[in-house]
Amino acid sequence: MNAAPADQIRLLDLQALDVRLTQLAHKRKNLPEHAEIAGLEAELKQQRDLLVAARTRDSDTAREQVKAEQDVDQVRQRTTRDQQRLDSGAVTSPKDLENLQREIVSLGRRQSDLEDIVLEVMERREAAQARLTELTARVGEFEAKAADAVARRDAAVAELDSEAAAVDKEREIVAASVPADLIKLYDKLRAQQGGVGAARLYQKRCEGCRQELAITELNEIRSAAPDTVARCENCRRILIRTPESGI
Numbered sequence: 218m219n220a221a222p223a224d225q226i227r228l229l230d231l232q233a234l235d236v237r238l239t240q241l242a243h244k245r246k247n248l249p250e251h252a253e254i255a256g257l258e259a260e261l262k263q264q265r266d267l268l269v270a271a272r273t274r275d276s277d278t279a280r281e282q283v284k285a286e287q288d289v290d291q292v293r294q295r296t297t298r299d300q301q302r303l304d305s306g307a308v309t310s311p312k313d314l315e316n317l318q319r320e321i322v323s324l325g326r327r328q329s330d331l332e333d334i335v336l337e338v339m340e341r342r343e344a345a346q347a348r349l350t351e352l353t354a355r356v357g358e359f360e361a362k363a364a365d366a367v368a369r370r371d372a373a374v375a376e377l378d379s380e381a382a383a384v385d386k387e388r389e390i391v392a393a394s395v396p397a398d399l400i401k402l403y404d405k406l407r408a409q410q411g412g413v414g415a416a417r418l419y420q421k422r423c424e425g426c427r428q429e430l431a432i433t434e435l436n437e438i439r440s441a442a443p444d445t446v447a448r449c450e451n452c453r454r455i456l457i458r459t460p461e462s463g464i
Contacts, residue, residue: 218446220399222458225446227395228403228415229457234388239412241381250370257363264359268352275349278342285338289331296324399446406454415455418447421463426452439464 299321308314392400407414416425421435428451430438438447438458447456458464 218398218402219442219444220396220446222443224395224399225415225455225457226459227391228399228455229417231388231391231395231400231403232407232413232415234384234391235407235412235414237384238381238388241377241384245374245377245381248370248373250366250373254363254366254370257359257366261356261359261363264352264356268349268356271345271349271352275342275345278338278345282335282338282342285331285335289328289335292324292328292331296321296328299324402446403455410452410454413454415457416449416452418456418458418462418464420461423449423452423454423456425449425454425456428452435464438462 299317302308303314303317303321308317395403403414405414410425413425416423418424418430418438422429426449428449430450434450438456441447443458447458448454449456
């Protein structure tokens, strides 16, 4: 293949732009905020799960407290009715009086036991509410951290995308000035050779594979016409000759 030396030189400009686009894409993919956000989202999910469990515990103990207080209230009301009957003198039979007094004493013990249960449930609910408050605050903190990380990532991505768009536009201009057949070869080699399709021949060395060219290869390039598109025998990339090629 033949191409004007100036067109071949422009491949180096094109290659530099493609390298920059690759660098920007790599940087975009590997922004530290990506890992930070993933970690925060995992932690946030765990904390939200704990928060749901805490809300469930609080709800359960609230119902349990209501039930326990209702039990106490029922026993208290029954005791009040029995005491009123006793105080009214309506019960005159000694046996009935004894039974009534015994029931009042039994109800008193039952009320005391139930009140202890209420206190125990209240203590557990207080602990549940404290845990709920703690987890609610913790979830809020992680949400704020995640939102901050997302904002920083989005800003970094926008900046990188803006630069990539400018580089891509410049690439279009440079590519348009290079013959189509040379661009086709360059793009093919770039796809095959890890993103580098053209490399400078510098001091007898291919800057694509970093290998020094053999004497016979250097002689062939030295004797070739200026518009001959040289290729590295080792990596097959397009070799761009410059005054620093050493030939």
